[in-house]
Amino acid sequence: MRSELARALAFQQGFARRRSPHAVDVPGGFAVLDDRYPYSYDDNKLIVWDAADPAAVLEAADEVLAERGHRLVNVDSDELGVAFAPAFAAAGYQHAENVVMAFRGDPPAGPPEAEHLDLPALLPVLRRDWRADLPEAGEQTIEQLAARVETRLRGxxxxxxxxxxxxxxxxxxxxxxxxxxxxxxxxxVYTTTRHRGRGHARTLMRSLLAEAAGSEPIFLVADAADWPREFYGRLGFAEVGRTHSFLRV
Incomplete structure (x- = not known):
């Protein structure tokens, strides 16, 4: 039986392929592209997990993302990410580590409490939150970052x-x-700034765990350098592995 980490990474890779209108092979993995949302990093990136020459991956990023204003390479291997880091740093990329966490507790009993949101209800909230987080971004960028959520429905x-x-x-x-x-x-997972520290995220997470009960694993990915990973740990999530992201803008 595959490990929790292997199942989580395979899930993410499959999700990326299913939601993307265009996927192409690159050294060690594949790239996804969506011309409708060129400002979206998550919809236009490389995903690499197999052994490859970092120079070849850098070259592929420049070629595949030539019409984008960014270069994003996700490396779904801790060992490979560490090995890639010097070459990517030399090429001007910023490096971030991500923690893959799997739920190890008992899902909350009772029916989920969270509200189901459709796209008409969600899109205005996404626009509001992106404007708050990126006050200098133009409306075209904000609209793409909000509207891209529809691609997730195919994932x-x-x-x-x-x-x-x-x-x-x-x-x-x-x-x-x-x-x-x-x-x-x-x-x-996102809590509006003025509502933080009031237990809303905990209520939401418990509802999601109740809804996902029976899945194996239930996982999430957190920034290794940011505080939410500690919050997730208190809810019953444990680290099962690490991945890496390299970004140049």
């Missing part, structure tokens, strides 16, 4: 957008849930 058998509201009715926290072939991923 898994179940793609759910979930949220919880503050007492005043404003959507306070939101996240995605993807389930495919018995594996579940929680992704894009």
């Amino acid at each position: 898994a058998d179940l793609v759910g957008f979930r949220g919880v509201r503050a007492p005043d009715g404003e959507l306070a926290a939101r996240a995605d849930l993807y389930v495919h072939d018995g594996v579940a991923q929680i992704e894009d």
Whole structure:
């Protein structure tokens, strides 16, 4: 039986292929491209996990992403990511480590509490949040970053957008849930700035865990250098591996 890490990485790679209108092979992996959303890093990137010459991967990034204003290479191997780091640093890329975490506890009992969000309800919230996070970005960029969410609907058998509201009715926290072939991923967990520290994210996460009960694994990916990984740890998630991202803009 494949490990939790192997199943999680295979899930992510399959999700990327299914949601993308165009995938091409590159050394050690593949690239995804979406001409509708050229400002979206996540929809235009390389995903590499097999042994490859870093110079060949850098060359492929320049070639495949030639019409984009960025270069993003996700490396789904801790060993390979560490090996690639010097060459990518020399080429001007920023390096980030990501922690793959799998849920090891018992899913909460009872029905999920989170609200189901459709695209008409979600898109205005995404525009609001991207404007707050990227105040200098133009409206075209904001619109692409919000609208690209529709591509996720093709990524898994179940793609759910979930949220919880503050007492005043404003959507306070939101996240995605993807389930495919018995594996579940929680992704894009976000709490609006003015609602942080009030338990909304915890309520949302417990609801997502209840909804995903029975999946193996239930996983998420967190920034290795950021505080949310500690929050996820308190909820019952444990690190099962690391991946790497290299970005140049």
